[in-house]
Amino acid sequence: MFNKDLIRGTLKPIILSVLKDRGCLYGYEINKLVSELTTNQIQLTDGALYPMLHRLEKDGLVTTEIKNVGNRTRKYYKLTQTGNTESSKKVDELMEFIKTISLIVKPQKI
Amino acid sequence: MAELTIHQITMVKYLIDPNKISTKELQLDLLDHICCDIENLMNKGHDFDYAYKVCANTYHGSYLQQLDKATQFLTNNNTMKTKTIILGVSAFSLSTLAYVGKMLDLAGSNEVLVIGTALFIFGFLLSITLNFTRSLDVSLIKNTGWLGFLGASGISIGLMLSLLKYYVAAYFSFGAGGLLLVISFYLLATRVKMLIS
Numbered sequence: 001m002f003n004k005d006l007i008r009g010t011l012k013p014i015i016l017s018v019l020k021d022r023g024c025l026y027g028y029e030i031n032k033l034v035s036e037l038t039t040n041q042i043q044l045t046d047g048a049l050y051p052m053l054h055r056l057e058k059d060g061l062v063t064t065e066i067k068n069v070g071n072r073t074r075k076y077y078k079l080t081q082t083g084n085t086e087s088s089k090k091v092d093e094l095m096e097f098i099k100t101i102s103l104i105v106k107p108q109k110i
Numbered sequence: 111m112a113e114l115t116i117h118q119i120t121m122v123k124y125l126i127d128p129n130k131i132s133t134k135e136l137q138l139d140l141l142d143h144i145c146c147d148i149e150n151l152m153n154k155g156h157d158f159d160y161a162y163k164v165c166a167n168t169y170h171g172s173y174l175q176q177l178d179k180a181t182q183f184l185t186n187n188n189t190m191k192t193k194t195i196i197l198g199v200s201a202f203s204l205s206t207l208a209y210v211g212k213m214l215d216l217a218g219s220n221e222v223l224v225i226g227t228a229l230f231i232f233g234f235l236l237s238i239t240l241n242f243t244r245s246l247d248v249s250l251i252k253n254t255g256w257l258g259f260l261g262a263s264g265i266s267i268g269l270m271l272s273l274l275k276y277y278v279a280a281y282f283s284f285g286a287g288g289l290l291l292v293i294s295f296y297l298l299a300t301r302v303k304m305l306i307s
Contacts, residue, residue, distance in 0.1 A: 047177045
């Protein structure tokens with residue numbers, strides 16, 4: 001599993017990306033999906049996920065919809081038009097960052 | 111697939127202390143999240159009581175409080191920044207206006223200067239200090255923030271007093287403020303160094 005500090009900086013593009021791919025997701029589902037997609041290498045904690053989701057909502061990048069599921073209510077998150085554009089930007093930025101970092105950090109030769 | 115009953119969901123609600131989680135939105139997210147966690151454990155063959163206990167251990171008071179704090183910080187960060195900038199610009203404008211007024215011997219300049227200084231201290235500086243202390247979990251560093259606030263306030267009051275020609279009080283204020291500021295920077299540097307090592 002990756003270090004929390006590494007995940008923290010990439011949390012926004014991760015959430016925006018999964019929402020872009022899957023459309024409408026609830027918090028627990030985002031957690032589970034990220035774990036599955038990364039074979040448990042990245043595990044988002046609820047302590048990191050919900051503050052970021054609320055921030056994205058406040059910034060107008062995601063919107064919420066409340067649905068009744070079984071005996072309780074559930075909040076679904078989905079991207080807004082702005083969020084959709086921002087998602088592409090953030091992913092491009094992250095890819096560029098990874099490329100740049102790989103110029104400095106190289107695998108050690110033993 | 112396990113699905114919690116209304117009674118079980120009510121029990122989960124008790125875990126989410128409304129005093130610890132300030133917004134209804136976050137309470138709703140967490141309620142569903144904990145219910146999913148419990149259902150997940152029940153699907154693995156555990157009973158509700160066991161799953162509930164596991165979640166109660168995870169979602170204890172201080173954890174929820176931290177989560178709420180992180181959410182508040184992230185959602186209010188931009189608003190706080192804007193407020194701080196507005197307060198800073200207003201205080202600076204008022205103080206400059208008062209300074210020019212004093213140069214031209216205009217009536218009311220002293221009052222404007224006092225208001226500008228008060229706005230600078232209790233608006234701008236306080237806002238910066240609150241932003242600084244709220245973003246940190248280490249109480250040792252938080253305290254240096256407040257010490258720095260007192261130091262910067264002392265220097266601001268000193269500046270105001272010197273413009274009002276209360277020179278002795280101004281020197282005293284400059285001295286005390288400067289000393290506090292130096293101490294706070296020194297403590298901040300040593301504590302950060304200590305934390306890193």
